[in-house]
Amino acid sequence: MHIDLAKKKSGWHKAAGALVFGLLAACGAHAAVGMTELPPRGEDGPVTLYYPSAAPERPVQLGAFTLALAPDAPPQPGNGRLVVISHGSGGSPVVHSDLARALVQAGFVVALPEHRGDHFGDTRDAGPESWKRRPQEVSRAIDAVAADARFGPLLQVDRVGVYGMSAGGHTALTLAGGHWSPAEFQRQCAAHLDQDFQSCVGLITSLHGNWLDGLKRWVAQAVLRRYFGSDTAWYGHTDPRIAAIVAGVPAAADFDMATLAHPVVPLALVTAPGDQWLHPRFHSDRVLQACAGACVHLANPPGAGHGSLLSPLPPGLTGLEGSLLNDPPGFDRGQMRAVDQQIVGWFQQWLLK
Template identity: 30%
Template sequence: MYKIKLINILFVVNFLLWSSFSATASSLFPEIVGVKTVFYYDSARLRPLVGNIYYPVDKNIQGEDKADPMVHAKEAKNAPVKRSKEPYPLIIISHGYGGSREHLSWLAEALTNAGYIVATIDHFGNTASFDTPKIALQRWLRPQDISAFLDNFLKDPEFSSLIETNHIGFAGYSLGGLTGIWLAGGIADQFTKPIVGKSSIYELARDATEQDVDSIDYDQALKSYMDARIKAEFLMAPAHGQSFSTKGLKNIHIPILIVVGENDKVTPPSQHADHYAKSIPGVKLDLLKGNVSHYVFRNQIRPDKINCVSSFEFEVDPSVDIKALHEETAGLAIDFFNKHLKK
């Protein structure tokens, strides 16, 4: 009964917000965005690297609505990139546990509208469409995915000449935030083997067995996965604060802005964001007040598709205006990256 009532409430709230979104799109978000899906392969680790590239397009380019439960801008698939006198700065985005390259498209679209090319990637084995415990448990595969994707993307003849390689930023949500901490130079010196039946899903993995857990070499978590090409990071509700001591974070020296909801029960600020902010020199922390939970950073759901998605993973307090919160968060990200990546 509760679930039915919650879904009905979410339907009404989302309908009102989505109607507003459709009628008068915020100046932060484009009506049309260029999108191209790229397919690379990391032969050293036998991992596919699939990403969406979001980019500015000319005003005369037409876009199409995406057949998807989530709210997106109209997409101009494979359209030409808008010409620019200077190469574009690049932002690469990492999704959370069981997410996908689509789940943070609202942020990618806003950054594109602000003059960035944006890459969002799937972390193979820990996505909404393919989530397997043996891969998902190996969190350290994520920063390696980002570095391998950059290796390939920056050599892609279609995009290589368009990117200012000295102006690359990163944005990550939840486990994507952990990914960013590794890429920035953090050493997970307190990363421990999870325990089936005791550790939370954000330390463990869905449906993980003791055999799955025992099959993995957790010493891999203790290595450095720093990528010096990344010059600034915007992290939303970053996870795994418990995996890094203050000493393990001391070698991070790039600008980082962290945003997190005050009511986040999955990655409580006191255990994660606060620890990172206090331990990493110069980190800025923005606490989003009110009933802002962990899942507010995922895409907004179309009201007519609310029953097509997981009520758990997209559940948001009805009092929270998702559109306004995404606008606020996107504005913070744009201001941050403009300060640190734009010439």
């Protein structure tokens, strides 16, 4: 399929033995990174795959990005395990390609489903409407990869990893056994609108400390009550094939934290102390408090902002989007390579048993 992308309590924190870890890290370490796309199925969008290949890489232009890849190349056997990445709101497969490369070089196949109504080309369902669908989309992406004639024979999908960032982190927490509610989203926003404004309204507007802020608050609360306050259902979805999860800067204010106290699989979090979009106080910190002793705080890179987990970071971001996603001043982006390796190590520990 031609690429078209212009567009788990004790002991969880213990690392695998050094010798075993070294052997696992070497698996697939010299493979080139292939990339291809599985076509849409039903209402689901395409699924982008990164995978080990023996074919040579070449520069590939994907929108504003140039990546070294082996496009549509034949896959070669890796470690036989799959990791699914759930992108954030308005996201794409490209902005997680550095993590995908690190995973492929450790032998994993990496799948990124395009979340319907909440990707770079269409954000009409960003928020709770997309959050309801995303976990099932991850399950169906596993189905699609397992059914593919090229990749199915190379993989065992009884132990799959999931990484999710931002809204994808919300997906990851749901798959870890968390239950959330649109009405809880509205309630949290009613209680903490000013302090967590961008989580509640997204990129539509921001507060500037002037007379218009009162109108913005009124409109935001009215919209949140109308569209989310009446939906008091609690949503959840797990998949027995998923055996380890990492949630990066997750949207989490709308979860019943009791449901995350004992995750159904090994759960790790990557956080960002400078996150101005999903303030840790209302999101990742609450999860870490809820699952203390039953989850792992895998990484908290100093100075990182929300978009620091995107790699590569989209170039030329300006305005509100830029202020929320661009790296904070003085942030050392080079440290994210070590974060990627910590994520790889987490999946090696739990998927390669």
